[in-house]
Amino acid sequence: MSLLLKNTENYGNVYIEEGRIAEIDCEPYDSDATINAAKRALVPGFVNTHTHAAMTLLRGYADDLPLLTWLSEWIWPLEAKMTGEDIYWGTKLACLEMIKTGTTTFNDMYWHVLASANAVDEMGIRSVMSNVLIDTGGESGGGGGGDRAVQKETERLTRRLRSDYSSRVIPALGPHAIYTVSEESLAWAADFAREKDLLVHIHVSETEKEVSDCIEKTGLRPVEYLDRIGFLGPNVIAAHCVWLNDSEIALLAKHDVKVSHNPTSNMKLAVGRTMDYPRLSRAGVNVSVGTDGCASNNNLNMLESAKFASLSQKASANDPTMLPARDTLAMITKNGAEALRIGSGEIKEGAVADVLLIDLQLQEMVPLHNLDSNLIYASHGCVDTTICAGSVLMEGRKVAGEADILKKASEVAHDLAGRR
Amino acid sequence: MSLLLKNTENYGNVYIEEGRIAEIDCEPYDSDATINAAKRALVPGFVNTHTHAAMTLLRGYADDLPLLTWLSEWIWPLEAKMTGEDIYWGTKLACLEMIKTGTTTFNDMYWHVLASANAVDEMGIRSVMSNVLIDTGGESGGGGGGDRAVQKETERLTRRLRSDYSSRVIPALGPHAIYTVSEESLAWAADFAREKDLLVHIHVSETEKEVSDCIEKTGLRPVEYLDRIGFLGPNVIAAHCVWLNDSEIALLAKHDVKVSHNPTSNMKLAVGRTMDYPRLSRAGVNVSVGTDGCASNNNLNMLESAKFASLSQKASANDPTMLPARDTLAMITKNGAEALRIGSGEIKEGAVADVLLIDLQLQEMVPLHNLDSNLIYASHGCVDTTICAGSVLMEGRKVAGEADILKKASEVAHDLAGRR
Numbered sequence: 001m002s003l004l005l006k007n008t009e010n011y012g013n014v015y016i017e018e019g020r021i022a023e024i025d026c027e028p029y030d031s032d033a034t035i036n037a038a039k040r041a042l043v044p045g046f047v048n049t050h051t052h053a054a055m056t057l058l059r060g061y062a063d064d065l066p067l068l069t070w071l072s073e074w075i076w077p078l079e080a081k082m083t084g085e086d087i088y089w090g091t092k093l094a095c096l097e098m099i100k101t102g103t104t105t106f107n108d109m110y111w112h113v114l115a116s117a118n119a120v121d122e123m124g125i126r127s128v129m130s131n132v133l134i135d136t137g138g139e140s141g142g143g144g145g146g147d148r149a150v151q152k153e154t155e156r157l158t159r160r161l162r163s164d165y166s167s168r169v170i171p172a173l174g175p176h177a178i179y180t181v182s183e184e185s186l187a188w189a190a191d192f193a194r195e196k197d198l199l200v201h202i203h204v205s206e207t208e209k210e211v212s213d214c215i216e217k218t219g220l221r222p223v224e225y226l227d228r229i230g231f232l233g234p235n236v237i238a239a240h241c242v243w244l245n246d247s248e249i250a251l252l253a254k255h256d257v258k259v260s261h262n263p264t265s266n267m268k269l270a271v272g273r274t275m276d277y278p279r280l281s282r283a284g285v286n287v288s289v290g291t292d293g294c295a296s297n298n299n300l301n302m303l304e305s306a307k308f309a310s311l312s313q314k315a316s317a318n319d320p321t322m323l324p325a326r327d328t329l330a331m332i333t334k335n336g337a338e339a340l341r342i343g344s345g346e347i348k349e350g351a352v353a354d355v356l357l358i359d360l361q362l363q364e365m366v367p368l369h370n371l372d373s374n375l376i377y378a379s380h381g382c383v384d385t386t387i388c389a390g391s392v393l394m395e396g397r398k399v400a401g402e403a404d405i406l407k408k409a410s411e412v413a414h415d416l417a418g419r420r
Numbered sequence: 421m422s423l424l425l426k427n428t429e430n431y432g433n434v435y436i437e438e439g440r441i442a443e444i445d446c447e448p449y450d451s452d453a454t455i456n457a458a459k460r461a462l463v464p465g466f467v468n469t470h471t472h473a474a475m476t477l478l479r480g481y482a483d484d485l486p487l488l489t490w491l492s493e494w495i496w497p498l499e500a501k502m503t504g505e506d507i508y509w510g511t512k513l514a515c516l517e518m519i520k521t522g523t524t525t526f527n528d529m530y531w532h533v534l535a536s537a538n539a540v541d542e543m544g545i546r547s548v549m550s551n552v553l554i555d556t557g558g559e560s561g562g563g564g565g566g567d568r569a570v571q572k573e574t575e576r577l578t579r580r581l582r583s584d585y586s587s588r589v590i591p592a593l594g595p596h597a598i599y600t601v602s603e604e605s606l607a608w609a610a611d612f613a614r615e616k617d618l619l620v621h622i623h624v625s626e627t628e629k630e631v632s633d634c635i636e637k638t639g640l641r642p643v644e645y646l647d648r649i650g651f652l653g654p655n656v657i658a659a660h661c662v663w664l665n666d667s668e669i670a671l672l673a674k675h676d677v678k679v680s681h682n683p684t685s686n687m688k689l690a691v692g693r694t695m696d697y698p699r700l701s702r703a704g705v706n707v708s709v710g711t712d713g714c715a716s717n718n719n720l721n722m723l724e725s726a727k728f729a730s731l732s733q734k735a736s737a738n739d740p741t742m743l744p745a746r747d748t749l750a751m752i753t754k755n756g757a758e759a760l761r762i763g764s765g766e767i768k769e770g771a772v773a774d775v776l777l778i779d780l781q782l783q784e785m786v787p788l789h790n791l792d793s794n795l796i797y798a799s800h801g802c803v804d805t806t807i808c809a810g811s812v813l814m815e816g817r818k819v820a821g822e823a824d825i826l827k828k829a830s831e832v833a834h835d836l837a838g839r840r
Binding site: 322 | 480484485513516520687688690694721727728731732734735737738740741742744745781787788794797800823825826829830833
């Protein structure tokens with residue numbers, strides 16, 4: 001299967017073959033399919049390194065509440081009632097929104113992962129997928145190594161994710177956080193991930209309470225604790241990382257842990273401060289961007305989250321030169337792709353062809369003094385065409401089957417809310 | 421001229437006559453025009469209380485720079501070369517973007533105001549318009565009352581704005597700031613505005629430097645200084661108001677000054693802190709929202725600025741309940757309309773018919789657990805139909821003449837950049 005992007009504004013003709021960018025600024029070769037890309041700019045697909053896709057079902061369901069009320073009275077009770085069918089449609093809706101806004105890969109952590117994987121497989125998008133691993137210290141399988149039943153279920157789901165789906169579904173582990181997973185299961189997850197060459201997706205230091213609780217329990221701060229139990233490594237995606245001190249940043253850098261910055265969610269939930277991008281960046285840590293789930297954002301729009309990232313860093317550092325447009329765009333493309341090891345994230349020959357065509361004929365993209373600036377600061381609805389693994393998922397803003405997804409997801413969400 | 425909005429999702433049939441909402445949830449009366457509003461929600465048009473519309477021409481021209489470099493080396497030199505023709509096309513582009521994103525009224529301050537007024541009149545939008553008044557103490561007209569030539573030109577432009585344009589063009593005064601206008605001209609502007617019943621649009625306390633410079637020069641903080649010279653009143657729209665102390669907030673409340681909060685611009689330019697909404701709100705001050713110009717935002721999307729307002733206040737107060745969706749929506753509708761005295765801002769019989777139909781069939785508007793939340797937090801591109809003064813400016817996202825505006829504005833902007 002080959003695809004010619006004809007006459008892009010910034011790279012001329014681009015030839016895609018077998019899911020990769022084969023040639024840039026080339027002759028208009030014969031190809032299985034051709035897209036006229038005139039007046040459109042080619043950019044890498046966006047990579048969302050932290051989300052809970054099916055939480056689209058809870059978009060707008062409970063906002064503007066104190067954190068604990070929000071979680072314990074609104075979100076958790078409804079999550080407990082979600083079925084695989086709910087999560088399938090919630091993930092379909094999420095994939096639709098991501099395709100519309102230019103995300104070609106997302107790093108997901110949620111319940112009923114096989115239902116989500118079905119949705120991802122059908123929608124043609126790429127996803128690093130983990131089932132939430134929560135293990136409150138119970139030992140249903142006996143022995144002293146954490147909850148073996150939870151671990152065994154994780155092993156089973158990982159096998160299924162690897163065997164039953166396309167290569168766009170990338171299995172990973174999702175130990176939720178240090179305060180919801182036992183030390184034994186955290187250590188088990190780290191070992192299992194190394195053995196099976198899996199990414200590990202975890203929430204780290206989102207709130208100050210997580211830090212003070214960890215110190216009280218272990219005498220260590222969260223990243224120090226994760227270091228002590230041998231959890232940290234280059235395959236770990238640590239979401240949030242808001243409350244770090246210098247020694248924790250040094251540990252993240254030493255172990256090449258990847259950090260997912262979630263500025264919109266952090267501001268909306270008022271986690272108390274802005275993630276320290278300048279220090280993480282100076283330490284050489286790979287920082288990418290996540291939207292978090294729709295209950296705490298409330299969308300999956302990576303360009304919007306990128307603007308929040310850049311502006312919140314400028315405000316926090318009191319420096320308008322902080323996190324300029326070019327670097328912010330790299331965070332949502334190259335950095336994310338490196339963190340998730342997917343081979344995309346740059347427009348270059350040999351790169352995986354997860355790419356977008358950007359509509360330059362939109363009012364907020366005019367004038368075009370600077371494409372990076374317009375993408376990050378001006379427009380969040382400028383993606384015209386979304387291509388993942390060389391396949392066209394959206395062209396001219398049309399996605400196959402979208403009306404049906406909206407209808408079904410809406411029905412499922414309202415039915416779910418009624419179960420409360 | 422009458423217009424029937426048939427079967428809106430939230431108000432049933434709505435009948436508009438002579439530019440006002442005549443009846444809500446009514447029979448489907450015969451009317452000059454009818455719009456099928458099924459699956460669309462009716463909301464008031466958004467009111468942008470601080471912008472410099474024609475700065476669309478500088479969108480993305482210079483970003484991520486230190487404030488003084490940005491202004492003195494990039495923005496001011498180019499502004500000095502702008503012609504009325506440039507500003508006409510820049511304002512056309514701005515009006516197009518505002519219509520597309522649901523703004524029906526904006527409070528503008530820029531050069532060549534008559535060129536902007538031509539654009540506003542043609543585009544059908546509503547605008548409170550002021551020419552920038554800068555008076556550095558020169559006295560070209562002689563005497564001790566400030567620069568009489570600048571004042572006379574302001575009088576002339578005000579007369580022209582009042583006599584030569586539709587009633588959607590609302591003349592106002594635009595003394596730029598305390599550090600760019602002499603005390604005499606500030607006092608003159610206040611008197612002239614009272615005499616002619618005009619709104620006054622001014623930048624106040626955007627940066628800490630403005631405060632320290634004012635204290636050094638006058639012994640007073642900016643709002644205290646404006647109070648002392650008799651400038652403050654209910655007709656004053658004070659943009660930014662970031663650096664206020666309690667006594668200044670009390671003065672703003674006492675004089676019923678209207679405050680325009682510009683969260684996106686404040687973060688992007690790193691003005692050093694977040695405007696103190698909680699205190700202004702508790703003091704009873706009318707706070708609305710502005711986008712500021714496109715060189716410092718870089719768009720005119722009020723729903724995006726509303727999200728920045730809500731989230732930055734939550735983050736700043738460390739409280740996720742701060743500025744909930746409902747109040748934020750009121751800031752960009754009711755509060756703005758009150759500040760600009762335009763009679764719109766609410767869906768009620770008798771209100772000026774500056775209204776929008778919101779597309780509920782978009783992926784980021786699904787599910788519809790809460791319309792206010794979806795508008796403020798989830799979607800910035802959901803405006804389907806824009807109506808100003810009872811006239812339809814956009815229906816189904818199509819605006820008359822948009823391709824031509826994009827082409828001309830783009831040409832003008834690139835030509836302007838070449839003059840540097």
